[in-house]
Amino acid sequence: MPLDVRQGPLLIEVKGGTVDKAEMKRRVCAEIDRRADLLIQVGQDIYHDPELGFKEHRTAKIAAEVLQSLDLSVQTGLAVTGVKTVVDCGSAGPTVAVLGELDSLLVPDHPAANPETGAAHCCGHNAQIATMLGAAVGLVGSGVLPSLSGRVAFFAVPAEEYVEIEYRNELRRQGVIEFLGGKSELIARGAFDDVDMAMMVHGASAQSLKGKAGVSASNNGFVGKQARFIGKAAHAGGAPDKGINALYAAHVALAAINAQRETFRDEDAIRVHPIITRGGDLVNVIPSDVRLESYVRGKTIEGIESASQKVDRALRAGALALGAKVEITTLPGYLPLINNRAMADAFKGNFLEFYPESEWEETGHRSGSTDMGDIAHIMPALHPYVGGFKGTAHGADWGIEDPEMAYILPAKLMAMTVIDLLADGATLAKEILDRDKPPMTKDEYLAFMRRIAREEVFDGASEE
Numbered sequence: 001m002p003l004d005v006r007q008g009p010l011l012i013e014v015k016g017g018t019v020d021k022a023e024m025k026r027r028v029c030a031e032i033d034r035r036a037d038l039l040i041q042v043g044q045d046i047y048h049d050p051e052l053g054f055k056e057h058r059t060a061k062i063a064a065e066v067l068q069s070l071d072l073s074v075q076t077g078l079a080v081t082g083v084k085t086v087v088d089c090g091s092a093g094p095t096v097a098v099l100g101e102l103d104s105l106l107v108p109d110h111p112a113a114n115p116e117t118g119a120a121h122c123c124g125h126n127a128q129i130a131t132m133l134g135a136a137v138g139l140v141g142s143g144v145l146p147s148l149s150g151r152v153a154f155f156a157v158p159a160e161e162y163v164e165i166e167y168r169n170e171l172r173r174q175g176v177i178e179f180l181g182g183k184s185e186l187i188a189r190g191a192f193d194d195v196d197m198a199m200m201v202h203g204a205s206a207q208s209l210k211g212k213a214g215v216s217a218s219n220n221g222f223v224g225k226q227a228r229f230i231g232k233a234a235h236a237g238g239a240p241d242k243g244i245n246a247l248y249a250a251h252v253a254l255a256a257i258n259a260q261r262e263t264f265r266d267e268d269a270i271r272v273h274p275i276i277t278r279g280g281d282l283v284n285v286i287p288s289d290v291r292l293e294s295y296v297r298g299k300t301i302e303g304i305e306s307a308s309q310k311v312d313r314a315l316r317a318g319a320l321a322l323g324a325k326v327e328i329t330t331l332p333g334y335l336p337l338i339n340n341r342a343m344a345d346a347f348k349g350n351f352l353e354f355y356p357e358s359e360w361e362e363t364g365h366r367s368g369s370t371d372m373g374d375i376a377h378i379m380p381a382l383h384p385y386v387g388g389f390k391g392t393a394h395g396a397d398w399g400i401e402d403p404e405m406a407y408i409l410p411a412k413l414m415a416m417t418v419i420d421l422l423a424d425g426a427t428l429a430k431e432i433l434d435r436d437k438p439p440m441t442k443d444e445y446l447a448f449m450r451r452i453a454r455e456e457v458f459d460g461a462s463e464e
């Protein structure tokens with residue numbers, strides 16, 4: 001596959017600081033257009049070979065090869081599969097990171113699913129890698145970087161989807177990772193220590209976005225919850241009185257969780273959506289090992305913690321009612337996302353170079369979650385949506401509708417936004433960093449995440 005992006009002549013060298021922002025943006029967009037076929041090919045290649053989080057070895061290799069073909073030196077294997085390069089513009093200033101997520105989902109009935117693993121790119125992250133690389137191709141290949149101040153990091157990041165919890169817990173036990181989400185793990189390993197602000201673009205279809213692009217004010221965060229009800233097996237027909245029914249304990253717990261719903265405040269946007277992952281083993285045996293999994297999502301950390309305590313209470317209630325035991329595990333998930341307004345305004349301004357205002361959508365609060373929320377808690381961050389996709393996110397009908405919009409436009413918009421941030425001595429980036437202090441330091445963030453992780457055993461029988 002021709003991954004070398006040096007083919008053809010570079011555009012005219014920009015003499016330090018003499019070219020205005022509009023001209024820089026024009027050159028960057030021209031360079032991205034010149035390499036559009038390659039970028040679409042990279043996006044499609046990844047689409048047809050999806051890999052789940054912390055396993056994205058081939059996808060990471062593609063990202064590294066494209067960056068290396070720009071004569072950039074890359075770091076690989078960050079939080080297992082992350083790939084990063086930092087380009088110095090030559091004069092002092094903040095570091096802006098452009099991110100792309102490497103991982104896919106598990107949707108076996110998707111037409112492009114991997115027949116062996118069932119992995120499929122039903123969240124559009126394949127486009128994110130193409131657009132991150134597109135921003136690199138544009139900014140590096142056009143020669144505008146010497147006119148900017150600071151540094152630009154291009155960063156392919158692992159494991160955004162919070163899935164395969166059992167597998168990741170095993171990696172955690174082996175000490176390979178500490179956190180189940182890619183960006184949390186990268187933060188813990190210091191991979192964001194040299195980054196001051198970060199941006200990415202997430203794909204969207206008409207089902208979630210009315211216009212062609214937009215940004216939310218915020219997104220929900222969540223904690224992960226696992227519960228294992230331990231009862232006592234007995235003959236279901238001959239001696240049910242000798243057993244303790246763990247399935248009924250879970251059933252009571254689910255009813256108790258549902259009874260909490262009217263106490264969830266609208267403004268906290270709580271979402272609790274438990275599933276039973278093990279419901280019993282044989283129909284003539286009283287179930288003695290029943291497992292339940294859930295997220296507890298909310299708009300604020302306080303809201304999530306309050307709902308999480310109610311869920312714990314409900315889980316204990318199930319165990320208490322039946323005299324069963326319950327092991328409750330709470331896992332750190334993702335923090336709520338807060339999009340930086342000034343970065344969003346710059347991004348929107350660039351979008352308006354291509355489309356009218358009516359195609360831009362301010363989507364308010366969204367109840368889905370992303371680990372970009374974790375980044376947003378320690379630095380100004382931007383996570384807008386751009387269309388180009390069709391169907392249901394995380395569904396079997398998800399796909400690319402408009403390759404130009406999915407793969408090329410976001411690359412231009414991110415590169416143009418980097419120019420806004422770092423031009424004129426990085427005036428805008430410095431203003432944002434001075435004014436918009438993130439809610440936490442890295443150390444406070446890690447302490448918070450480590451405090452969330454806990455295990456509890458409640459014995460309903462001992463309460464009798």
Ligand SMILES: [Zn+2]
Pocket residue numbers: 122123161394
């Ligand atoms: Zn997703």
Ligand SMILES: [Zn+2]
Pocket residue numbers: 123124125160202
């Ligand atoms: Zn996604």
